[in-house]
Amino acid sequence: MSNTTAVTEQFADLSATTLLRFATAGSVDDGKSTLVGRLLHDSKSVLTDQLEAVARASAGRGADAPDLALLTDGLRAEREQGITIDVAYRYFATPRRRFILADTPGHVQYTRNMVTGASTADLAVVLVDARNGVIEQTRRHAAVAALLRVPHVVLAVNKMDLVAYDERVFARIAEEFTAYAAELGVPEITAIPISALAGDNVVEPSSNMDWYGGPTVLEHLETVPVSHDLATCHARFPVQYVIRPQTAEHPDYRGYAGQIAAGAFRVGESVTVLPSGRSSKIAGIDLLGEAVDVAWTPQSITLLLEDDIDIARGDLIVPSADVPPSTQDIQATVCHVADAPLSVGQRVLLKHTTRTVKAIVKEIPSRLTLDDLSQHPAPGRLVANDIGRVLVRTAEPLALDAYADSRRTGSFLLIDPADGTTLAAGMAGTAFAAPDSDEAAAAAPAPADDEGWDF
Template sequence: MGTTTTAPLRTGSAQESVQAGAARARDLLRLATAGSVDDGKSTLVGRLLHDTKSVLADQLAAVERVSAERGLAAADLALLTDGLRAEREQGITIDVAYRYFATDRRAFVLADTPGHVQYTRNMVTGASTAQLAVVLLDARKGVLEQTRRHVSVAALLRVPHVVLAVNKMDLVGYDEATFRTHAGAFAELATGLGVEDVTAIPLSALAGDNVVERSAAMPWYDGPTLLEHLEAVPVERDPRTEPLRFPVQVVIRPQTPDFPDYRGYAGRIEQGGVAVGDTVVVQPAGRTTTVVGIDTADGPLDAAWAPRSVTLRLADDIDISRGDLLADATRPATVTQDLSGTVCWLGDTPAAPRQRVLVRTGTRTVRAMIRSLDEGLDVTTLERHPAPTSFALNDIGRLTLRLAEPVAVDEYATLRHGGAFLLVDEADGMTLAAGMVGDPLAGGCPGGRPSA
């Protein structure tokens, strides 16, 4: 089980949330939604899009037309999000869809993920890059097994902020005691799994209460609406406190008369920052050198920070190619050929010991073999159980890989970017698993040695 935390449940202040949002420059929030069957997730996402005026006129007209054909008195906003025919016919979400909307304060990328156990891989995919997860529950039903699974996946993926959206408050008479009971039970569950920031909001997606506009039906609630919270929640980590992680994507050598000796290493700064004069280490080789130039399409810089794309020039002529990592020389990544991590199995072919795969971490791809399946993980409770003989589709567990050559990685619990990896079928290139280096629930060393 994850480490128990005692972070209090927050309902916050609406005015504080608005002021915090206004003080921030417009930035980007990646969020994921999850909910049990009939919790109203599609309606909630549709309401967010509709009330933030992020729906085109022809889309809304089509929804209104279909709703009228079904005999509904008002537009069914769930139709804005359930895009597949199978989803519309069943009234459930079965695939990950990405929605984009924006307000004056912030832009949003929303991963609308399914909540069914057979679509665990879809939720893992959608939540893997999320900074915030919105977990819905029906005010009439409270915390269900699917709710436990959703917050367990969020905890496993180290999503830093979780919002509990207690939906369908209109069907319980907007009762404050009902909301407090569900919020307390969820907070106990989430903090017990290691989620440090939990905020509960009572709402009705169908009626629009506390989604974008404040509800007059719940005067007892003085916290932010869902949108106010999404606009104000602090999600950006300070890159100045993190070590540099710069995976090299391409080596630039124009070899033109204007640039006869130019050699630059292009990529995106995934963590931390870099300045001219900094000492960096090339991993996994372990050679150190100095940054002598930072080039961009807009001209040279003295320093740059994540997540900016730049080209670095170095003082020494070192053998560097795509897949190498430039890292902070004082806080390097860990170099290893024995990689232990937690995976969600995405492939139709089960995982088994001695299976050959490709491992992709950052921009590097290496051949590897599954050395052992170490333990399974109950996706609902995150309780560990003895190693299975194989991992099937949607299974989550820990395994150990033996790599053909070393890679530079971080613990996922410490640096999400540097600790994520994929397992790929070397025959057809299909993704087999999404992995997290080390034990994301309890930390732990991925193995290997720190590079000098």
């Protein structure tokens, strides 16, 4: 790898001050929005006018006290139905860490929204109603978190006040969920008993559960390690824009601007440009108008190379010692997010980082049943909220990393070429289990050929 130990050591203390992205998930009425509201309220992250607006809205609904769930449930339809429909993003900070929180819907109808909210999360908080225990939707959310490779999962057993703060109830739920999540390959699970409504173990420790000696939800969020091991990253730089100012001061300036998707780059490093395969060395790095010797994800920079190479938006610059293979046949797991189905033979656009190419859905080998993780072979199509395996052939070779290695450069979007609608979110090489590929291929209808789309 091109990144050195010195880079890792230089930024080894980033976990104490870095940004933590996390998502909340759970079944309807498990208390996700109330938990988020309690976090914001008790961490002093709510402005006075926001709290006053919530108090007025709560009073209008006949509530005796402010309903903290309204801090996140902002859509009129959500407030009227008392459920979360869209992904609500909130930003807050404590002296120890900054946070971006995605409050995702709990209803099975909005599984696709949970995929959206958790796709970039470092941690997922899965809520369970202590009265109901682990249910079908709990398993579904655990499966999605595992599929998206979310590194940390918190099981928040909520409404402990409604079961008399019984330790045995918490222990039974924690054991069942941990066993199920472990089967899915979730790397780390932390169980915390809470009452979001009363504030027990959300920000402050609960005096009602002295049998629990672990962290509160906020304490865990502030201290959970966030990986910044730059030495093991596959360094990737998608070119977004080519800068040629043509000024008297810099008549020959040619810079390649974009955001580093993963890893780090340094001046003097040998790099290769994909898909052309041409190589050069980094002559300079501009960051916020200043020249630097090294830059790392997720900084937005401008790279200058020693050689004049034909580079355009959508090209990928990588270390010459770590060039990913390119392919036109992409096997992936996708979550279908559009109302219109995705079918075998359908012509789509595939967007990977800053590159968009034509593609055809060649096969849909299986659809995942999230309830028991079984595979339904050769479904022929995927509908909204379905998660399935696909084989997509692109018009041009693409360099994708495996999603398990890089969530940023191993992901892509399938787009409707007619109107630009996003059809599906894809994860290269990701699956729980694969069906018999020969059987699935035999059962799937052959894709139609069409001028300009027959690759």
